[in-house]
Structure formats: C-alpha cells, structure tokens
Amino acid sequence: MFATGQQALGKRRSADSDRIIGWVLAAVASLAVLTLVFIILFIAENSGKVIGEEGLWSFITGGIWRPYQSEYGASSLITGTLLVTAGAVLFAFPLGLGLAVYLSEMAPVKVRRFLKPAVELFAGIPSVVYGFLGLILLVPMLANLFSGQTTSGFCWLAGSMLLGVMALPEIVSVSDDALRSVPNTYREASLGLGATKWETVKKVIVPAAAPGIAAAAILGIGRAIGETMAVMMVTGNTALLPEPLWNIFATVRTLTATIAMEMPECVVGSTGYSALFLLALILMVIILFINLAARALVARSQRRFTGTPAGRFEIWYEKRTAQFMEVCGRHRLQLLRQALKTALVFVFLFFIVSLFAPFGEAVVLAAIVTAALGLLLTDGVRRLGRRRVQTAAHCGMAAIAVFVMLLLAVIIGYVVINGAPALSWSFLTEFPRAGGTAGGIYPAIVGTLELLAGTALIALPVGVLAGTYLAEYAGDGKISRLIRDAVDVLNGTPSVVFGLFGLAALVTWLGLGISLLAGCVTLALMVLPVIIRTTQEAVRQVPPELREASRALGATKAQTVFHVVLPAALSGIVTGAVLSLGRAAGETAPIMFTATVVIESKLGNSILDPVMALPYHLYYLASEGRADPSMMYGTALVLLIIVLGMFAVATAIRIRSERRSR
Amino acid sequence: MIAGVGVYALTNHGNNDGSTDESAEIVVNGSTTVAPIMTIVKEKYEALYSSVTIQLNATGSSTGAAAAINGTADLAMLSRDLKESEISDGLHSYTIGKDGIAIIVNSGVTDVSNLTMQQIADIYAGKITNWNEVGGADAHINLIGRESNSGTRGAFEELLTKADSTFTVTSSMIEMNSNNALLTAVGNTANAIGYVSLGIALTAGSSAVAILDVGGVHATVANVVAGTYTLQRSLNLATKGEANGAVLDLINWILGTEGQKIVEDEGYIPISS
Numbered sequence: 001m002f003a004t005g006q007q008a009l010g011k012r013r014s015a016d017s018d019r020i021i022g023w024v025l026a027a028v029a030s031l032a033v034l035t036l037v038f039i040i041l042f043i044a045e046n047s048g049k050v051i052g053e054e055g056l057w058s059f060i061t062g063g064i065w066r067p068y069q070s071e072y073g074a075s076s077l078i079t080g081t082l083l084v085t086a087g088a089v090l091f092a093f094p095l096g097l098g099l100a101v102y103l104s105e106m107a108p109v110k111v112r113r114f115l116k117p118a119v120e121l122f123a124g125i126p127s128v129v130y131g132f133l134g135l136i137l138l139v140p141m142l143a144n145l146f147s148g149q150t151t152s153g154f155c156w157l158a159g160s161m162l163l164g165v166m167a168l169p170e171i172v173s174v175s176d177d178a179l180r181s182v183p184n185t186y187r188e189a190s191l192g193l194g195a196t197k198w199e200t201v202k203k204v205i206v207p208a209a210a211p212g213i214a215a216a217a218i219l220g221i222g223r224a225i226g227e228t229m230a231v232m233m234v235t236g237n238t239a240l241l242p243e244p245l246w247n248i249f250a251t252v253r254t255l256t257a258t259i260a261m262e263m264p265e266c267v268v269g270s271t272g273y274s275a276l277f278l279l280a281l282i283l284m285v286i287i288l289f290i291n292l293a294a295r296a297l298v299a300r301s302q303r304r305f306t307g308t309p310a311g312r313f314e315i316w317y318e319k320r321t322a323q324f325m326e327v328c329g330r331h332r333l334q335l336l337r338q339a340l341k342t343a344l345v346f347v348f349l350f351f352i353v354s355l356f357a358p359f360g361e362a363v364v365l366a367a368i369v370t371a372a373l374g375l376l377l378t379d380g381v382r383r384l385g386r387r388r389v390q391t392a393a394h395c396g397m398a399a400i401a402v403f404v405m406l407l408l409a410v411i412i413g414y415v416v417i418n419g420a421p422a423l424s425w426s427f428l429t430e431f432p433r434a435g436g437t438a439g440g441i442y443p444a445i446v447g448t449l450e451l452l453a454g455t456a457l458i459a460l461p462v463g464v465l466a467g468t469y470l471a472e473y474a475g476d477g478k479i480s481r482l483i484r485d486a487v488d489v490l491n492g493t494p495s496v497v498f499g500l501f502g503l504a505a506l507v508t509w510l511g512l513g514i515s516l517l518a519g520c521v522t523l524a525l526m527v528l529p530v531i532i533r534t535t536q537e538a539v540r541q542v543p544p545e546l547r548e549a550s551r552a553l554g555a556t557k558a559q560t561v562f563h564v565v566l567p568a569a570l571s572g573i574v575t576g577a578v579l580s581l582g583r584a585a586g587e588t589a590p591i592m593f594t595a596t597v598v599i600e601s602k603l604g605n606s607i608l609d610p611v612m613a614l615p616y617h618l619y620y621l622a623s624e625g626r627a628d629p630s631m632m633y634g635t636a637l638v639l640l641i642i643v644l645g646m647f648a649v650a651t652a653i654r655i656r657s658e659r660r661s662r
Numbered sequence: 663m664i665a666g667v668g669v670y671a672l673t674n675h676g677n678n679d680g681s682t683d684e685s686a687e688i689v690v691n692g693s694t695t696v697a698p699i700m701t702i703v704k705e706k707y708e709a710l711y712s713s714v715t716i717q718l719n720a721t722g723s724s725t726g727a728a729a730a731i732n733g734t735a736d737l738a739m740l741s742r743d744l745k746e747s748e749i750s751d752g753l754h755s756y757t758i759g760k761d762g763i764a765i766i767v768n769s770g771v772t773d774v775s776n777l778t779m780q781q782i783a784d785i786y787a788g789k790i791t792n793w794n795e796v797g798g799a800d801a802h803i804n805l806i807g808r809e810s811n812s813g814t815r816g817a818f819e820e821l822l823t824k825a826d827s828t829f830t831v832t833s834s835m836i837e838m839n840s841n842n843a844l845l846t847a848v849g850n851t852a853n854a855i856g857y858v859s860l861g862i863a864l865t866a867g868s869s870a871v872a873i874l875d876v877g878g879v880h881a882t883v884a885n886v887v888a889g890t891y892t893l894q895r896s897l898n899l900a901t902k903g904e905a906n907g908a909v910l911d912l913i914n915w916i917l918g919t920e921g922q923k924i925v926e927d928e929g930y931i932p933i934s935s
Binding site for chain 1: 689708720806812833851
C-alpha cells in the first residue's frame with residue numbers, strides 16, 4: 001500500500017500519479033462548484049425583470065405583498081422568515097447541542113448506538129408529513145393552550161417549533177461528529193487537572209469543537225430557512241408584520257412559503273414569477289450574512305486553540321476592551337458584563353410575558369423571574385457543589401434525550417398508526433387504480449428507489465471528491481472560503497428553486513424531458529452542498545498527526561488522502577450523505593417539475609422515461625386526492641421504511657468504521 | 663459529467679418525441695384541481711386505445727400552460743380561464759367542466775347554516791369578524807382562504823367583487839395552498855370558515871366541516887347546473903394552436919358521454935348539462 005522508498009523510479013511514478021489525482025480532484029471540485037454558481041446565476045437572471053420594474057429598494061422595504069394587484073413589497077415576508085428561523089434556532093440549537101453532548105460524552109455505547117440513528121430518522125420523515133402533523137396536532141394544541149393569545153393556533157411559534165424539530169437531525173449529527181473528533185488527549189488533560197466531566201465538556205470540548213458545532217448550526221439554519229412544504233401549513237401565511245413584532249402568536253408568512261405557494265400557478269416569465277426568484281435571491285443574501293456572523297464568532301473562539309492571528313476587527317475589539325479595562329478596572333468590567341447579561345434576560349422575559357399580561361404586570365413579573373434566575377444560577381451553582389452540578393447536567397442532558405425521543409415516538413407513531421391499515425401485499429405490488437384512490441403504489445416505490453440510487457450515484461462521488469479537494473488541497477484561502485459560502489447559501493435555497501432550475505436547464509434546455517435522469521440530476525444538485533460541506537468538515541477534523549505519520553512513512557499525498565484521511569473521516573461523511581439522501585427521499589418540489597407523473601399504468605423502460613415517486617404521490621393525495629387518508633399515510637409509511645433501511649445500512653457502515661478507528 | 667450525460671440523452675431522445683401514426687404519447691400537465699379527472703381519463707382511455715399513452719403531470723395551471731406554449735406538453739389543464747398573455751402565445755382553450763365553490767365552516771359552528779353573498783364579502787373583507795354578527799355565537803371568525811395565485815381564489819374573489827364592487831380581501835386571512843390542506847385546516851380550527859372546490863368538498867364527505875348555503879341555495883351539483891348556486895368556475899384544457907390528431911381525439915372523448923361521466927363522478931359539473 002505505501003511506497004517503500006527503495007526504488008527511485010517507483011517514487012517518481014507515484015509522484016506523477018499524485019499530481020494527476022490532484023488535478024482530477026480539482027476538476028471535479030470546480031465542476032461541482034461551477035454548477036452551483038450556475039444555479040445562483042440562474043436565480044439572479046430570473047429576478048432581473050422585477051428589479052427593473054419595481055426597483056430593488058422599494059421591493060425590499062415595501063409593506064404590501066399583493067402580486068395579483070402588482071404590489072410587490074417583501075418586508076413582511078423577510079421579517080417572517082427571520083422571525084420563524086430565529087425561533088427555530090432558539091428552540092433547536094440548545095436541544096440539539098445538549099443531545100449531541102449527551103450522545104458523544106455521556107451516553108453509554110448501547111444507548112448511543114440506538115439514539116444516533118433514531119435522531120437521524122427525523123430527517124427521513126417527508127416534510128409533507130411534518131406539515132400535516134403540524135396542522136392536525138400542533139396548531140389545535142396551541143389554540144387550546146393559548147386561547148387568549150391566538151384564536152386559530154396558526155402562528156409564528158408553530159412554524160418555529162416545526163422547523164426546529166426538522167433542523168434537529170442536522171444539528172445533532174454534525175455537532176456530535178465534531179465533539180467526537182476532539183482528541184482524547186484534551187479530555188484526559190482536563191480530567192487529569194481535576195475538572196469534572198461536565199466542566200471538561202463546558203470549558204474544553206465544546207470550545208474545541210466550535211467550528212464543527214457552528215457548521216452544524218449553519219446547516220440547521222439552512223434547513224430551517226429553506227424549508228417549504230411544512231412551514232406553510234402552520235404559520236397562517238398572512239403577509240403582515242406581527243404586532244407587536246415579538247408576538248410569537250401572530251400569523252406570519254415566510255419567503256419560502258410564498259415561493260412554494262405562488263410558483264405553480266404563476267405565469268412563467270411574468271413580473272410575479274420574477275418577483276418569486278428575487279425572494280429566493282434575498283433568502284440567499286440572508287444566509288450569507290448569517291454565515292459571515294457565525295464564522296466571525298467561531299474564529300474568535302478558535303484562536304485560543306490554533307494560535308492563528310486575529311483579524312482586523314478582533315484586534316480593534318481586543319484593544320478597545322483592554323483600554324476599557326484600564327479605565328474602569330477588571331472588577332467593574334465584570335460587573336458591567338453581568339449587568340448586560342441580566343438586562344438581556346430581562347428584556348427577553350419581558351417580551352414573552354407581555355404577550356400574556358398588561359405592561360405593568362409584565363415588567364414586575366419579568367423582573368422577579370430575572371432576579372430568581374440570577375440567584376439560582378450564580379448562588380445556587382456555588383452552593384450546590386461541583387459534583388452535584390455534574391449530576392444535574394447529566395440529568396438535564398438525559399432529559400433532553402428523552403424529550404426528543406418522545407417527539408420522535410409521537411411523529412412516527414402517528415404515521416404508523418394511520419398508515420398501517422393500508423399496508424398489504426397488493427398495496428405494495430399493484431399499480432394505482434381510480435386516480436390513486438384504489439390499488440397500490442408499486443410504481444411509486446420503484447420510482448423512488450431509482451431516483452435515490454441515481455442521486456447517490458451522481459452526488460456521492462462528486463460531493464465527496466469535491467469536499468476532499470476543498471479540505472485537503474485548496475487550503476483555507478479566499479477561494480476556498482468563497483466556495484464554502486456558495487455551498488452554504490445553496491443549502492438554504494428552497495427546494496422548489498432547484499426544481500425550477502431543473503425544469504429550465506435539464507428538462508427544457510438540455511432536452512431531457514420530464515424523466516428519471518432529469519430528476520436524479522436535480523436531486524443530486526440539491527444534496528450536493530450538504531455532501532460537500534459535511535465531507536469538508538469531516539476531513540478537516542481528522543487529526544494532523546495521522547497525515548504526518550503517513551507522509552513520514554513515505555506515502556504520497558494522494559495515498560495519504562485515500563488510504564488514511566478518508567477512511568478516518570468515513571463516519572462523518574456517511575452521516576452527511578445519509579442525512580442528505582434521507583432528505584432527498586422525501587422531497588417533492590425538485591422532482592415534481594423534472595421527473596414525476598401523477599399516475600403510471602406501466603413502468604418506464606429507460607432513464608428518459610418519467611417515474612412515479614412516493615413523496616409526490618403523497619403530495620398529490622394530500623393536496624387534491626380523493627383517497628381516504630389511510631392511503632396517504634400508507635404511502636408515507638412505506639417512504640419511512642425505505643429511509644429507515646437506508647439509515648440502517650449507513651449505521652452499520654459507521655459502526656464498523658468507528659470500531660476500526662478507536 | 664453532467665454535460666456528457668446530456669449528450670447521451672439528446673441522441674436517445676428522438677425515439678421519445680412520439681410518432682403520431684401508430685402509437686401516440688400525449689403529454690398532459692397543469693392544474694392539480696383538474697388532475698383527478700385526467701387520472702381516470704388516462705386509465706379508461708388507455709384501456710380503450712392501447713396505442714395511446716397519456717403522460718400526466720400536475721404542477722399547477724400556469725406551469726402547465728407554459729409547458730404547452732414551449733412544447734414540452736401537448737395539453738395543459740387549467741382550473742381558470744386563459745390569461746391574455748397565454749392567449750397571445752397561441753393557446754386555445756376547451757372547457758371540459760365546471761366546479762362550484764363551497765363555503766365550509768368548522769363543524770363546531772352550528773348556529774349558522776346560510777350566508778348571503780354580501781355577508782361573505784364582508785367576512786372576507788374583514789368587516790365582519792365575529793360570528794354573532796351573522797347570527798351565530800359570540801366567537802372570533804377564523805378566516806381561511808387560498809394562496810393568491812389559486813384558481814379557486816381568483817374565481818371566488820371575482821364573484822364577491824360582482825356582489826360588492828368595493829370588495830378587497832383582508833390581509834389577515836390565513837392562506838393554505840391546496841383544497842385538501844384548506845379542508846383539513848377548517849376541520850381542525852374552531853370557528854373557522856373557508857372555501858373549497860365543491861368537487862372536493864362533496865367527495866371528501868368530511869364530518870369535521872359543514873357546507874353552508876349561499877343566499878338560501880344549497881351547494882349541490884344540481885343547483886350549480888341550474889345556475890341558482892352562483893359560486894362557480896370553469897375547468898379547461900388548452901393546446902397550442904387548434905388541437906389536432908390524437909390530442910383532438912382525446913379532447914372530444916372527454917367532451918363526449920364517457921368523459922363527461924368521469925367529470926361528474928369526480929364531483930364536478932359536466933359541460934353538457
């Protein structure tokens with residue numbers, strides 16, 4: 001496997017092949033990236049018309065969205081997206097990080113083996129199912145619980161909760177991989193210094209894993225911000241600003257819901273059509289800003305570990321704090337920070353309480369709760385003692401795990417209970433009859449399997465090679481960072497936009513027609529960003545010692561990458577691939593324009609024939625079908641089982657690779 | 663790599679475009695409201711004429727029309743009338759049936775069984791916000807409607823504008839994006855009102871919602887046919903240029919007895935009556 005270094009000839013040959021492999025990787029990476037850039041250009045080009053007619057500024061700041069009266073003011077949609085996403089992150093990030101910490105640092109191996117794939121299962125539930133569950137369970141529940149605040153139950157809060165749950169698998173899995181890739185020497189050193197396990201987690205492991213956790217958060221935000229089918233079922237979709245702005249019980253409408261709702265019935269090439277593309281473009285800019293902010297935060301926390309020089313802003317910031325400290329002294333600065341934190345907590349609490357109580361009472365209540373929290377957290381922690389804090393933290397994390405499992409049980413239980421009655425041999429093996437109200441879903445099962453296989457065949461090699469190139473060869477320069485931004489931005493692009501890109505570029509321009517092939521390429525483009533990003537992250541997390549050892553033994557760079565680095569990163573890569581394919585399996589929008597037909601009476605016999613697919617069949621039954629709901633849930637259940645099978649294979653691969661590397 | 667696959671696809675694509683003589687493939691795309699009719703038409707028509715294959719997509723009225731214009735579909739399905747721009751792009755439409763629009767309420771709303779057009783207009787304009795203003799209990803009306811591009815909504819609001827020329831819909835209406843989603847939303851939301859394709863409302867037979875009378879007239883197929891139930895709209899097919907060949911045969915079959923029977927079975931109103 002490794003060059004022994006005895007023969008000069010052999011060495012030169014391997015150096016040549018090394019260079020060739022480098023070029024091939026670069027070619028694949030640039031092809032992938034070019035395609036992604038092409039999608040961004042496609043969206044920008046299509047949004048030109050409305051910018052010309054309405055002006056960009058008045059489009060963004062305008063308050064009224066009435067496309068049927070040619071009024072295009074997107075401010076309430078932008079606000080809606082920001083609010084719902086912020087709520088989703090507030091809900092999902094603590095939960096996800098807590099669960100990841102539990103998985104990686106506290107859970108017994110057996111629990112972990114069960115829990116990790118279980119969490120990933122969230123990603124395999126089609127968003128149509130999330131949407132209907134939200135509509136049937138969550139919305140009426142909120143209406144009953146908060147009858148004074150919302151009459152209908154359709155609200156921002158419902159959207160945030162739903163999206164939070166949908167973003168969980170990405171946040172948990174990617175954070176978990178990041179935490180586990182922190183070298184054991186860190187843990188041992190910290191524990192050796194007498195820190196408790198919890199202190200080690202809090203002060204050493206989480207900070208060391210910060211870039212990976214940030215990537216997790218960004219992927220999660222991307223998932224939440226770009227989601228379409230579920231969020232529009234529960235937020236009410238009114239293009240109005242909430243009153244007051246922090247009213248979590250107000251109805252809101254997001255950018256993605258607007259795109260997904262209005263696109264299918266929008267005259268192609270019209271101003272309204274172009275306006276929807278501009279909404280997608282705005283969404284991309286929002287994601288870009290979130291990324292830049294997240295990266296700045298991570299860079300700050302990372303400097304302690306890597307010793308990389310500070311950026312201009314950081315130097316300015318450090319200088320200012322140093323100056324400030326000189327003026328008022330360390331103790332006072334600390335007090336100031338404490339006061340600032342307290343004020344933040346107070347304002348947050350006031351916002352929440354003011355929704356339930358009049359102004360005066362809200363101020364008093366918020367003040368009391370803030371004071372109580374302050375006492376509990378500072379004095380309480382000190383009095384509890386470090387051991388007890390450790391126990392409390394452990395219990396807290398375990399409680400989060402139990403809570404998330406309960407959520408999963410409710411969701412999956414619902415699908416199983418409602419879908420099981422429809423399951424039968426004929427349901428699985430027959431063609432649909434009477435417009436899908438009778439017969440089976442055989443062609444949809446076949447179509448989904450074909451779509452998944454084709455997507456994996458295209459996206460996996462391209463994505464893994466591109467990600468590897470970016471992490472191992474491209475360095476951390478400007479171009480590499482630019483690519484990372486492009487990839488992240490696309491990850492948050494609503495899937496319906498990919499569908500329209502596929503329609504324009506593949507179906508019409510390349511002349512593939514509505515076909516299996518066009519669907520596979522479209523889905524591959526959609527999952528490519530996630531695969532590239534997670535591969536990059538997983539490869540980066542492989543400790544440098546492994547590479548150095550391999551090179552010291554005389555292995556070429558290519559040999560090191562393919563025989564040492566990639567196997568070590570396999571677990572993370574598989575996670576990314578599985579999550580994205582699970583998501584692809586349940587997506588409707590990208591395939592409905594490119595690959596699927598409503599009903600098939602015989603299977604297609606080439607990759608240029610259209611197919612039926614489970615998520616689209618589900619979408620059709622859910623939106624206009626006449627079938628009784630058990631057909632719909634039966635379809636969802638079959639889809640879930642397929643995804644489950646896929647995850648099982650992935651878990652097996654991961655367990656094997658973990659066993660080898662530990 | 664993608665480009666390579668594309669070239670392969672192009673060279674193979676010739677077989678697929680369909681020679682018209684012996685076997686014809688008719689590509690149909692468009693409205694999800696019309697799609698239930700076409701799924702049955704496909705099943706029956708293919709069984710009758712084994713040489714014909716109907717490829718059926720349903721991505722929405724407008725994407726269907728666009729597909730017919732640019733030639734990727736032979737036949738578009740629309741739950742609305744053609745827009746000016748679509749007519750000038752050469753589309754011809756054929757009305758194959760009608761659909762009533764049912765006013766539905768959550769089954770918990772028991773004291774109201776009839777609304778006048780003026781009352782409906784006032785409710786959707788946001789002027790009436792409580793059920794007690796139209797003879798019901800003291801409860802806030804949860805107003806639910808369709809997304810702005812929906813054919814159902816377009817027809818609904820046009821009819822309300824005819825009844826009340828000052829009508830504009832309130833921005834605080836909750837919007838859902840399909841007939842079934844709206845039906846589920848009204849069924850699960852206390853004190854909710856909504857409007858939905860009569861075909862869907864009748865065939866769904868949901869006990870969670872009740873169908874209201876409008877101006878004292880029951881929402882039934884017979885009353886839509888008689889013209890006494892005024893909330894209705896047309897369902898159309900469209901071709902680029904006049905239809906001919908296999909496509910014309912198909913349209914004629916749908917307009918014939920067997921086709922119109924399917925339209926009726928799906929809860930819509932046949933054109934002949």
